[in-house]
Amino acid sequence: MGKSIASRFKNIDIAKSVLLSVVINDDELSLEMDFFLEPAHPDYEEPGEGEDHCFHPGMLKFAGISKLSLERAVDGAGTGRRFAIHSFNIEGTRFDMDCEWGAIHLQARSIRVLTE
Template sequence: MGKSIASRFENVDLVRSELRAVIINDDELTLEMDFCLEEAHPDYEAPGVGEDCCFHPGLLKFAGISKLSLERAEHSPEAVRRYAIQSFHIEGSKFDMACDWGTIHLQARSIRVLTE
């Protein structure tokens, strides 16, 4: 049996993690993430020069979306590569996140966490 959603975030600091991209296809939503790993995480490595966190790329994939609300924040014209997260919550089939990109609220049949 696979790991639960909550167990996949063990030793991951979600609020210090960052959103890289939002991709929408039909009834699917993919969030490209840089997860901030804590020292106890098996993939943890010392942070790179100029970084205060061990960032590890990954994806949050939502399929079978029955409710979706995206509210994009206004940004200056400069290209932003990472968006800071203020709040992050997954409970059952519901997901809510507020970040510099904007806010995301959804309900989906399937929520998968993938790391590279």
């Protein structure tokens, strides 16, 4: 039996994480992230000098997408390469995120969290 959705995000604070890019391929969506890891996460490292938190590269991968809505921000917010996350919700197969990049709403058969 696979891991529950909630357990996949254990010790990762998505609201404090940062979106780096959005990639769409066929029925798959990948969100390249800098995950904010909590100390209990297996990939956690003590922050270096001048750093306050542990950020770790990774991805959110969604496959078997049946519904997808991407609403790209047009007001110039987040024009850099790192996009702050304002809200994040995952419920069953539904995923919703609002961030400086824009809004992402989808329904997918598979949701994976990958840390590099």
